[in-house]
Amino acid sequence: MKYDHLLGRAFKHGSADCYGLIRDFYRDIYDLELTNYARPDMWWDHGFNLYIDYVEREGFRIVDVGLEPGDIIMM
Secondary structure, rough: OOHHHHHHOOOEEEEEEHHHHHHHHHHHHOOOOOOOOOOOOOOHOOOOHHHHHOOOOOOOOOOOOOOOOOOOOOO
């Protein structure tokens, strides 16, 4: 799995942020296009949870057993 091109990127909210990294990883490694949801500054302080709110809409499932390559751990 090649992901070196994703390391050391400068942070830019709304594009090269945490969700942008996830989008780029899944596009580059698995050829999956995840929706680029609008995310205003400080969205986490306003009751919006970008990851949990849209995880199933993007085809992911929440599981509590065993990890596989490509799984995401959210904390």
